[in-house]
Amino acid sequence: MNGSTNFFEYVIQILPQLLKGMSLTIQMTVYSLVLAMIVGIVSCMFTISKVKVLNWISATYLSIIRGTPLMVQAFFIYFGITSALDIRISIFTASVIVLCLNAGAYLSEIFRSGILAVNKGQMEAARSLGLPHSVAMRKIILPQAIRIVIPSVVNQFIITLKDTSILSVIGCAELMFEGKQIIARNLRSFETYAIIAIMYYILITIMTKVSKIIERRLANDKGKS
């Protein structure tokens, strides 16, 4: 790899290494988002629960995640907690944990806002028919809330995908990390970062397109609301 190759040759030269990084980026994103959805739903249920202890747990969790930067969380979990407890976890595992806790907190708030956005009369109508609270939630409130929150959830997915790049600081060999490795060897930062930016851009564009299709399908299926 020397500075004399032209741009396209250079792309072909470094692409295999970047694709390896991108594959890890995608894996991290998928794993952490699946887990984050679960964390988000549980945390949201804690938040809207009538049990004070559960409210308190989710409130603490949310305020810690929101009140600290992702990079600090990454260092704290990968270096801090592991050394305090004297355990070893892989960088990939640590990265997924960090991202899932982080995205989970924001998703929790998105879900809560979605549930609150459903008209109060919907719950009243359901309950007035004799449906228990849990059934009303499952069959009336949540289906409407999900449709409301899809754009915000997709937005959070995109943010999390971008946040994976921050995990390069703890040595996670994702797309950004591989790029930095390449630049450390050949100092071609302009082309390399441009290519990396384009790769992220393509990923996010695909994600956005898919979500638009889902949104449109939901809208067509169920009539206007």
Place this chain on the structure above:
Amino acid sequence: MTKVRVENLKKNFGKLEVLKGIDLEVREGEVVCLIGPSGSGKSTFLRCLNRLEEITDGTVIVDDNDITVKGCNINRVRENIGMVFQQFNLFPHLNVLENIMLAPVDRKKMTKEEAKEKAQSLLATVGLEEKVIEYPANLSGGQQQRVAIARALAMEPDIMLFDEPTSALDPEMVGEVLEVMKKLAADGMTMIVVTHEMGFAKEVADRVIFMDGGYIVEEGSPEEVFENPQNKRTQDFLNKVL
């Protein structure tokens, strides 16, 4: 036979006393219309009858079930009290048929087939048999409210509560909803109706109740209340609205 008995019902929202001690008995098949200025507590009173509002003090007995005691299975009681709301509150993600079938099927009152049959016959009663697969958003206000009535009736309740059912409707659609309610009254349904439609109250009600300031101020037959109101506040109110 008494369907609803209310004794000394009080309801506070925080420090605000909305109901200050209401006593009322409603007999089977009776149509009771609640009238009064806004803020008088009519809607709150109605919502206490199926405990959509928690009751601060007093007793509400519906069909021999005291709904103010702790162990009361309120869901079971609600199955027997239909409610129709000012804003219709149809479920927007379900079509007309699904809106009506949901509760009877979920509460195991009917099989899917029975519920579907029931829904179709109810839609025929309210004049909307051709709208089964429409979604609420594609219906007019009057049509939505008629579907909402059908949805409440699908649970085969003995008692129907109406909370200003025509107040959110365009004037030309009020008639079609009142028509359905008249039919229901003629069929012997026990009905408690909060309304601003004095014409409806005059024509259909067995008893008219005037509420103001959290109390029942006056009650009697439509003739008594409308033609010869005894209380000054009732007179003032009727002078304004009639």
